[in-house]
Amino acid sequence: MAPTEGEKLTNATSTVAISGYEGQERTCYCGELDEKHVGSEVVLMGWVNRQRDLGELIFIDLRDRTGMVQVVTDHKRSPESFRIAKKVRSEYVICVSGTVVKRAPDTENPNSSTGMIEVMADDIKVFNRSKTPPFVIRDEPEPDEGLRMRYRYLDLRRLPMLRNLELRHKATLAVRNYLSQNGFWEVETPTMTKSTPEGARDYLVPSRLDPGNFFALAQSPQLFKQLLMVSGVDKYFQLARCYRDEDLRADRQPEFTQIDIEVSFSDEDRLFGLIEGMMKHLWKEVLGVEIAQPFPRMTWDEAMARYGSDKPDIRFGMEIHDITGVVRESGFMVFKSTIESKGTVRAICAPECAGMSRQELDSLAAQAKEFGAAGLIHLAYLPGGEVKSPVRKHLSDEEISGIAHATGAKEGDLVLIVAGPFEVAVTALGRVRLSLGDELGLIPEGKYEFLWITEFPLLERNEEDARWQAAHHPFTSPVTRHVHLLGSDDDSVKSQIRARSYDLVLNGVELASGSVRIHERKLQDKMFRLLNLSVEEAEEKFGFLLEAFEYGAPPHCGIAFGLDRLVMLMAGAGTIREVIAFPKTAKATCLLTGAPSQVSSEQLEDLGLSLKLNKERKTCK
């Protein structure tokens, strides 16, 4: 029964359609109610979070996506609603009509945002009953993640999960508004497209009308967005679904969303300004947080040298130091032979860790080895001036003090050293740095440290088939000062060429990645030669794009954000699964739907496919 008398609330969050069902009109959401509404008649619809039956008095915590409010039923005031409330159980879907009243002074609940008021029920209608759910819908503790996935619709009913979905909505809306206000058009591109041999493994879609041929699900809209630049779209963006058939991680799903952006007649400085503005807008609109601009920039070479990572977490120090010069003349064989074989010796200083136990040191050494280091040497600068180390006797006093000077180590500190090839030494120390930073509590919470990493290597060595390939993609421009090196056959020269590519890093997470593209055919041909791609191969793989470039391609550049990671960081979540409504498991399955699953032989027949599986697996149903 809808209230017809008294002051009626209008729905605060919706200006057009007010929810209603069979004559009942919802007046507001549970979480919106506060003392301002005292005296109002309200109609609420939602789920029973909990019913507390005190005999002659029953409380119901009613929950919807905004929060909870306490409903009271008194057998004298409304015998009928009292009778219904008696039988109501958790997760029943009900409609409550009643009056908002201020709670008596000693019955207020300061732990609830609606705890100053409650709703005296005049009428309760049960829309639906519920089986006892497989887990209780509450914030903590979380049930096993497999169970959450299996019953994701119940997991999402938990308010922290609804908050995450809301946050994601607000973030994407803010992105769309910002880019639109800056002259960008959102253009959709195909998800079913042409398989490209470079890059990640493709998800394939067989063609029924062209049996034997396959589409690939787009790994990104890369080629299409460059075509749109040739088309004169000028400023493009898209919230694009992308698909990559690679193994999963906490921050990687096989299908994910990119904020894909491309601009004509632009360059790094202009694009960075645009993106920094977008981040500022996002943080302000969605989190209410001001972030400092401009973001610092660091070349890839500098990031590797100082942090041993191309996505450094700069929320704390403990940087890597080069101590090669200090130990160049060392009698210690490990240092000597490393330096002779053109390696390097690097160190970090862990503050106040001189007393670290053997077990902790072993664990750090194990981590360093996992990333290729031959070992991890430690020097404990003990209070009093003594230095304790397994290699103490191999090092001179000058070396000991030189290392302290180079790393800034003081008495009570621990210096950790890796000797080896540059990338091995710094990445191993980079990992040790991160794990120590975490263990020592050096990483501040609630801080957002953005950082641009620029000038990545243009090429990288594929160890499997010993050839050079594009580190970003084959259309990435080299930096102007290195263009003349493109013709070189020398591997060491090739490894030194830097690209006009960049990443945006936030708190040690790669948020976005992009580059200035090659728009001149001549330079592109040079690039293909460098990649050992013949004209024919390039033609077969990207012919349509190269052809497009013959008809007047503007200079252009772009960037793509991992939306899931962005929202994850904004939500303070530990994995992107927390901000994806229906995520996949680590084995890329969906526990809710059971996908992937077998298909009928008729479906295969239509597609001209037959299965050939080993290991006695059943072919189809």
Next chain:
RNA sequence: GGAGGCGUGGUGUAGCUGGCCUAACAUACGUGCCUGUCACGCACGAGAUCGCGGGUUCAAAUCCCGUCGCCUCCGCCA
């Protein structure tokens, strides 16, 4: 492809150096009582062949092998 962690009533955990385990605790669930609870309380009750398969043993939740599922990391992710 590789390494590790976890798997015990519906849920979250304890037990896991083999035996008083006829598996404990909390919570959820059912019934009853209770007019100010909000983690309501109290009483009673039901609920588990300890992921699955095999082995060792007089005896296995516990040890061993295999397997499945979930998670984390390496490889992989232009």
